[in-house]
Amino acid sequence: MLQDNFGRRFHYLRLSITEVCNFRCTYCLPEGYQCDGDRDFLSLEEITHLVQAFAALGTSKIRLTGGEPSLRKDLSQIIERCAATDGIRQVALTTNGFKLPQMIDSWIDAGLTRLNVSLDSLDPRQFQAITGHDKLSTVLSGIDKALSRRISVKVNSVLLKPYSEGMLNQALSWLKDNPVTLRLIELMQTGDNQAFFNANHLSGQPIKNRLLAEGWIPVVRDRTAGPAQEFSHPGYAGRIGLIMPYSRNFCTSCNRLRVSAKGNLHLCLFADKGLPLKHLLSQGQGDALQARLRSLLADKQASHWLDKGYTGATQQLAMLGG
Template identity: 65%
Template sequence: MLEDKFGRRFHYLRLSITDVCNFKCDYCLPDGYTCDSDRDFLSLREIQTLVKGFAALGTSKVRVTGGEPSLRKDLPAIIATCANTQGIEHVAMTTNGYKLESDIQKWVDAGLDSLNISIDSLDPRMFQSITGHDKLTSILTGIDKALALGVKVKVNAVLLKQYNSSELNQFLNWVKKTPISFRLIELMQTGDNQAFFKKNHVSGLPIKAQLLEQGWSQLIRDKAAGPAQEFYHPDFAGRIGLIMPYSKDFCNTCNRLRVSATGKLHLCLFADQGLDIRPALQQEDSQVLETQLHGLLGDKEATHWLQDGYTGGTKHLAMLGG
């Protein structure tokens, strides 16, 4: 089992398959994607070796991320590779939803179990203002299709003071009728968004207090769950989640490791740099990878230090899919 020196076990792999994204979200890529690094992304065979190695060490969940993962034409084959690996029990994906309506059936047929979709506003005009795309109606239709196919759906909204801070009631009304988990994420400071962060960061703690006052109850997290504190209410079809990376002890329950689209292991989203594991992947020998992972995990720190204004090597969230 992959375990660090603080006793944290890693059941969850976040695998980026591209850093390219076609959206221009103000908090991430306001000027759009710029190619400023090697774009020799992991091949399907390398991904197979990677997932096999992680699974042998106790990882049971793989989340495919980007950039925007649907921009890779071999996405269904990547999903199938993960789903057919012994030991992997759950295959998830994070997407901006651009191809959701047209491609959800192909992803499900390949073995996808759950989806995280970014929707930062339910107002079509505000959605277009944030992302640069008039796609909200299509994405909502895609969510309905995914739910009808039995896919577990989570929707992510980054809390933004100047954009969506007044939409909480609209979000709650949607969750009342729709069986999704709607997660509100505190804006995180990165190397490229410091001025934007200062203007727009909103704490999730007052929202948590409001939910508890209104009769919501907190769920117990599964061992392979993400970092959200999730809440349920008997009168609502869906749930509300809060991801608050600036809250006390946020990193105590860390259970996930990240691998970039070019084969770098990131022990934390805000680590100084990625650790190169691609030579082991190119050998197509998962046991070599397993040995290397055990050695590298000793460098994982207790916290991300975000609370001290530290952003590490993360210039923007599209680098590793969050």
């Protein structure tokens, strides 16, 4: 089992498979994806060896992220390789939903067990203003199709000052009959968004207070769950989660590690650098890779220090999938 010096165990790997994204979200890539270097992203075989090494060290959940992972033509094969790895019990995907209606069946057939969809507004005009695309109906259609296949679906929405009150009110109505978990995520400062962050950051605490006042009940976290504080209500088919990275003790329950699309281990979303693994991702180097992972865990810090304005090497969230 991978464990750091603070006793935290890591069952969960967030694996980016591309830095490319076709959306222009205001809080992440407002000018769109800018290719400022090579696109030497991990190959299918390198991903296979990486996942096998993590699984041998106790990882049971893989989340495929980006950028936008559906832009990889071999995504179904990547899902299939992850799902076929001994020890991996959950294969999840985070997507903007652009290709969801036409691709969700093939992803589920390949072994996908969980789906997260980025959806920052349920209002078509606001959705387009945030993402740069008039695709809300496409994304919602894909979510409906995923639910019809009885796969676990979560919806990620970043809290933004101009939109979030309306989003919450619309979402409460939507969650009455839709068995999804809406996760409201505090906007995080990155290397290139300080002015935007200062103008748009909202705390999730007032929303938590409202939920509790309206009869929502905290849900006990599973060991492989992410950092969301989840709430359920007997009158709603869906749930609401809050991800509040600026709250006290947020990092004490950390259970995930991150690997970038270029094969660098990031001990935290806001670590000061990525630690290269790609040179160990060829066949026959599994033992050396496992030893390297154990060694690198000694450098994991107790906290991300976001509350002090430290953003590390993360220039924008598409680098590591958030």
